[in-house]
Amino acid sequence: MILIRKGGIADRQFGVEAPQFYLYPTYFHQGENDHRASVTITHWCEAVRTWSVRDVERVGRLAPLVSIPRQTLDARYRFRPDQALHIIGVRTYALAAPAEVGFRDEYAGCRSWLSVDDEIDISGSMPVLSESVLQAKLKAVDSLITVAV
Numbered sequence: 001m002i003l004i005r006k007g008g009i010a011d012r013q014f015g016v017e018a019p020q021f022y023l024y025p026t027y028f029h030q031g032e033n034d035h036r037a038s039v040t041i042t043h044w045c046e047a048v049r050t051w052s053v054r055d056v057e058r059v060g061r062l063a064p065l066v067s068i069p070r071q072t073l074d075a076r077y078r079f080r081p082d083q084a085l086h087i088i089g090v091r092t093y094a095l096a097a098p099a100e101v102g103f104r105d106e107y108a109g110c111r112s113w114l115s116v117d118d119e120i121d122i123s124g125s126m127p128v129l130s131e132s133v134l135q136a137k138l139k140a141v142d143s144l145i146t147v148a149v
Helices: 056-060 070-078 131-145
Strands: 002-005 020-022 038-053 085-102
Touching (some): 038 131, 056 070
Antiparallel strands (some): 002 085
């Protein structure tokens, strides 16, 4: 229910480019140029909350909530030190049926966003978390990284 981004190597800087997006399966800095005929899309998201974090201590507080190792979280923070790390709270939906998307060369590489040419039917999608569970998780993230003024 959170994504942590600062931008990919191919991105000059990061920003949320669309309020709704598919979760496109990628590699993590290895094999991203491997050619494959297609990829399977199983989920899509709505961005419901964003935070910008420039303090490494606050980033570290997220470690128990994410599946990536702490050293990877720290590396994301150190990449492009002049830019904030973006925490994106998402409402995630499972597609009613997985969608095969043809792979194109322009989809390869380390980037945060890409536009998929194939149309994907999102009708019948189901939220992964109930609204009350999602809101509780977002509140927990907010309490970890928001600094009281």
